[in-house]
Amino acid sequence: MAKKKQKKWIVLGLLLLIIGGVFLYFTNQENEPVPVVSAELLPGLRDASDIEIAERAQEIADANYFTLQIAPTAIFEDGESEGSIEIVNPGSNVYPIAVDLFLADSEEVIYSSGSIHPNQQIVGAKLDKSLDKGEYQAVARINIYDPETNERQGITEAEISITINN
Template sequence: MKEPKRANRQKKQRKKVVTLLLISLTILVIGSWYWFSQKDPVPVISAELLPEISDASDQRISKRAQEVADANYFTLQINPEAVFENGRSRGSIEIVNPGTNVYPIAVDIMLADTKEVIYSSGAIYPNQLVESVYLKRPLEKGEYPATATVNIYDPETKEKQGITEAEITILINN
């Protein structure tokens, strides 16, 4: 008599264990699905882009984002060939700091072989250009590879913010 009771108890115990395992597995599957399910992404907005008032629309945020991007965008226009009639004459160099920039620049041109600076522009503010210049020292007739180093400055503090370079050629015709 003890054997059938014991067998029944073991069956009941197995059923309980199997039932608990199934319930645990079901909870685990549902929990995993909930945890890893696709949620709507929450947009993260940089503090620089936050508008002054709390009821901003997407258009205002987009407009402000474009303003921040424009303020950090820098373009330079420089003719890749500076042409001089002779080594002592004024020559066309064409350096433009477009009005779309907010940064003043200063350009130094140095010869590639000697690293000698043969021209320094001084400050060129946005919407200004340099069309023709004299070199610091006369050069003989020929073609001179050079580097234009563009120093970019903060418009308020006048501190240097960065440097970029452009390869140019100086042509002396006579």
């Protein structure tokens, strides 16, 4: 009987050690996040490697990236002549833009660029409305268009200072 009791305690002790070891193993595991890739975001990449997925995600990000270069000042000799409006839609963009320039205090549109496609620029233009001599605070409203549907996709704005010398 004593041997039978001793065996029970040994088996119970081993069982507790095994359960304790399994418990410690699972509680000390680091939870690594599993990357989840949306099929809508990255279609056609069912069995792709991490590198292929990263490359495709970068392509999508690049297609949605937008930059603009616009000079913070525009200078005109007089209210009727061409001046130094500088607007650049870099070739890295995929979106055509159109810029409307309006006076900050009255919101009166004084210049509209028309369509500026990627890799195009405007380096000089005449205002649509004549202004008297002085300095004016204006806002350049940049309309961003879908290259396929020509529907406006967004708007961003930049402040600009206009100087009329004479």
